[in-house]
Amino acid sequence: xxxxxxxxxxxxxxxxxxxxxxxxxxxxxxxxxxxxxxxxxxxxxxxxxxxxxxxxxxxxxxxxxxxxxxxxxxxxxxxxxxxxxxxxxxxxxxxxxxxxxxxxxxxxxxxxxxxxxxxxxxxxxxxxxxxxx
Amino acid sequence: xxxxxxxxxxxxxxxxxxxxxxxxxxxxxxxxxxxxxxxxxxxxxxxxxxxxxxxxxxxxxxxxxxxxxxxxxxxxxxxxxxxxxxxxxxxxxxxxxxxxxxxxxxxxxxxxxxxxxxxxxxxxxxxxxxxxxxxxxxxxxxxxxxxxxxxxxxxxxxxx
Numbered sequence: 001x002x003x004x005x006x007x008x009x010x011x012x013x014x015x016x017x018x019x020x021x022x023x024x025x026x027x028x029x030x031x032x033x034x035x036x037x038x039x040x041x042x043x044x045x046x047x048x049x050x051x052x053x054x055x056x057x058x059x060x061x062x063x064x065x066x067x068x069x070x071x072x073x074x075x076x077x078x079x080x081x082x083x084x085x086x087x088x089x090x091x092x093x094x095x096x097x098x099x100x101x102x103x104x105x106x107x108x109x110x111x112x113x114x115x116x117x118x119x120x121x122x123x124x125x126x127x128x129x130x131x132x133x
Numbered sequence: 134x135x136x137x138x139x140x141x142x143x144x145x146x147x148x149x150x151x152x153x154x155x156x157x158x159x160x161x162x163x164x165x166x167x168x169x170x171x172x173x174x175x176x177x178x179x180x181x182x183x184x185x186x187x188x189x190x191x192x193x194x195x196x197x198x199x200x201x202x203x204x205x206x207x208x209x210x211x212x213x214x215x216x217x218x219x220x221x222x223x224x225x226x227x228x229x230x231x232x233x234x235x236x237x238x239x240x241x242x243x244x245x246x247x248x249x250x251x252x253x254x255x256x257x258x259x260x261x262x263x264x265x266x267x268x269x270x271x272x273x274x275x276x277x278x279x280x281x282x283x284x285x286x287x288x289x290x291x292x293x
Contacts, residue, residue, distance in 0.1 A: 078174045079188030080175050086212060088251045090252060091252060096254065097257075099208055
């Protein structure tokens with residue numbers, strides 16, 4: 001691949017540990033005109049029992065520090081799962097969920113990126129991506 | 134001497150590559166031009182062929198202007214503790230009901246690929262060679278009755 005064809009975009013990663021079923025802020029929205037692109041997800045339950053998660057976006061609410069996407073919350077992945085978290089974070093004796101996407105998930109401009117975990121079995125998750133217009 | 138210089142240059146090149154910032158795949162309209170990309174999904178799908186909905190709005194219907202959809206990534210999970218199955222199909226009309234044909238796997242008409250149980254890692258399929266939708270066709274998914282599927286399909290829109 002030629003030098004002209006390569007893109008060196010600012011990359012980011014964020015992680016959350018031991019989270020349950022309310023949106024937890026993972027990454028704040030970048031500067032105006034830029035968006036968060038999610039390319040990879042790795043998730044694992046903190047117990048031997050699997051749990052589920054979903055990615056959400058919204059606006060973090062300043063309650064003793066920005067902690068969630070409490071305002072204008074929508075589901076990013078899986079985008080049709082408006083009712084509940086659906087993607088498995090396997091139990092900690094099984095291999096983690098590892099999702100790498102050729103086409104990234106795109107967070108709408110100005111929105112923060114959150115993760116909602118499982119109600120019963122907390123999860124640990126790491127997200128990767130880049131910032132671009 | 135010449136070989137020594139060559140090996141030194143090679144070592145310098147490898148060292149520079151190792152410490153350089155991570156590079157992303159080649160830039161293209163599909164990487165940063167969001168209008169070309171699509172993200173479609175369906176939740177809790179049973180044994181009924183269902184049109185995928187597009188994120189953040191709309192449906193995964195046929196594109197126009199001489200373009201079509203190319204699928205690059207599929208992630209699927211059962212909504213229950215038991216795995217289910219799914220198949221991607223295309224067609225027109227309500228929920229791909231007219232001219233229905235299978236996209237993936239293309240030779241099947243029944244749900245075949247696994248949507249892992251929700252205690253196991255999801256099925257995550259990333260394609261080096263994308264699946265090309267036939268021109269003018271919508272994208273739908275068929276699951277199975279008991280262990281329904283949630284699915285996310287990613288890709289881009291390109292020339293037909």
